[in-house]
Amino acid sequence: MLSNQGRNGGKRKSLHGHWSSRMAFILAVTGSAVGLGNIWKFPYIAGQNGGGAFVLVYLLCVVLIGMPVMMSEILIGRRGRRNPIATMELLGKEEGSSGHWRWVGLIGVLAGILILSYYSVIAGWVLVYIVKSAQGAFVGADSDTVSAIFAGFTGNWLSVTFSHTVFMALTVFVVARGVERGLEQAVRFMVPALLVLMLTLLAYSINSGHFMEGVDFMFTPAWDKLGWGSVLAALGQAFFTLSIGMGAIMAYGAYLPEDTSIMGASGAVVVADTCIAILAGLVIFPLVFANGLDPAEGAGLVFHTLPLAFGKMAGGVIFSTLFFILLAFAAWTSALGLVEPAVAWLVEQFGRTRSQAAVIVGSLIWLAGMGSVLSFNVLADVSFLAGTIFDNVDYLTSNIMLPLGGLLITIFAGWVMCRNSTADELGGAGTTYKMWRVLARFLAPIGILIVLFNAI
Ligand code: TRP
Numbered sequence: 001m002l003s004n005q006g007r008n009g010g011k012r013k014s015l016h017g018h019w020s021s022r023m024a025f026i027l028a029v030t031g032s033a034v035g036l037g038n039i040w041k042f043p044y045i046a047g048q049n050g051g052g053a054f055v056l057v058y059l060l061c062v063v064l065i066g067m068p069v070m071m072s073e074i075l076i077g078r079r080g081r082r083n084p085i086a087t088m089e090l091l092g093k094e095e096g097s098s099g100h101w102r103w104v105g106l107i108g109v110l111a112g113i114l115i116l117s118y119y120s121v122i123a124g125w126v127l128v129y130i131v132k133s134a135q136g137a138f139v140g141a142d143s144d145t146v147s148a149i150f151a152g153f154t155g156n157w158l159s160v161t162f163s164h165t166v167f168m169a170l171t172v173f174v175v176a177r178g179v180e181r182g183l184e185q186a187v188r189f190m191v192p193a194l195l196v197l198m199l200t201l202l203a204y205s206i207n208s209g210h211f212m213e214g215v216d217f218m219f220t221p222a223w224d225k226l227g228w229g230s231v232l233a234a235l236g237q238a239f240f241t242l243s244i245g246m247g248a249i250m251a252y253g254a255y256l257p258e259d260t261s262i263m264g265a266s267g268a269v270v271v272a273d274t275c276i277a278i279l280a281g282l283v284i285f286p287l288v289f290a291n292g293l294d295p296a297e298g299a300g301l302v303f304h305t306l307p308l309a310f311g312k313m314a315g316g317v318i319f320s321t322l323f324f325i326l327l328a329f330a331a332w333t334s335a336l337g338l339v340e341p342a343v344a345w346l347v348e349q350f351g352r353t354r355s356q357a358a359v360i361v362g363s364l365i366w367l368a369g370m371g372s373v374l375s376f377n378v379l380a381d382v383s384f385l386a387g388t389i390f391d392n393v394d395y396l397t398s399n400i401m402l403p404l405g406g407l408l409i410t411i412f413a414g415w416v417m418c419r420n421s422t423a424d425e426l427g428g429a430g431t432t433y434k435m436w437r438v439l440a441r442f443l444a445p446i447g448i449l450i451v452l453f454n455a456i
Contacts, residue, residue, distance in 0.1 A: 077253025
């Protein structure tokens, strides 16, 4: 049979080793999914897009589009067992289509580099907030003081460059250590610990006296406020938060043991990721209303509301320091996923060692990130298309490159790969398989196309 040609009896091996267990894979994918996207980005994007209706569209996108795309990525990755570029080329040929499918992998590698270029800048802010928290800078601070601290720091391009550099160095360090030793260790305690701390914050938020206002803002849809621009933002956020559409999950899937259920693993990750985002919203918005802030204030939202809350809390210094440490870990484990496609590609295609590849890719990203560093100070007034350089890189990646990548990936899994190949990876042709196939062939691609067409 065509689909099994060259599979050495059906089972390829990855050059980079494999996850030690099913749990390790779930943790790694969860680690990549849970990050700044949930805690920093989700609340501010939801705030800018009016709340309720946006959140609902986002949830629909996660379930109906995100889930089938994630399953497609994992199954393609595991079948190819190479970096996303080589995997798409190999499977494209193997399934009787074309090696040109490698372009999907290449766009993904580029998207990962671009995303990390600004992600690292925000993660750098988080590092600085660990230090500021520990120093007690937010104790008893009012809204203006917290704003002034934020503006004072982000307005200084040297400090932002420094923190961006530290974060990139941390990322390169772990990536260089490889799949099992590097990536797995970090996520084991990070996600559970983050969850516990978020619940503590939730308790505080519930007691803020404005909890229901926050809930209302998040869950009461004002449909008249929802334009196609917001729908695209919701779709982009679904892709961003689940780490899909750029081959990262494909790269992780390449290290997945043969007997793991792709459906089960995807479901676990999607649930964990969505819960943490919703939880973040439930923490942030009551604080916004309790302090008379503007939910649409933008990228600084979390750095404004949370320090305020911590500043008024008993034991706030400890909680605040701990929270930003955990958030830094969450960002760190996501950063690993963002560079993995590029690193795996350099290793396989150009025979670099993992360390060399990590340094090369890391330096490139660091350089690209300077555009975003300067967007908050020296070049803050430079505005084109979607806004500053930072805004443009964010818009281009989340709202265009990821949905486009996801579109091509589902089309590949749903239409190009033969039924036998996909059923083989998804564990037979039962009901869940049929559901996946309908979503991957019709609903997800058509949904993405409709949103992209209407919004652009
Ligand atoms: N999901 C990450 C977050 O929410 C960000 C992200 C987007 C990502 N694409 C990725 C992480 C690919 C790893 C791999 O913060």
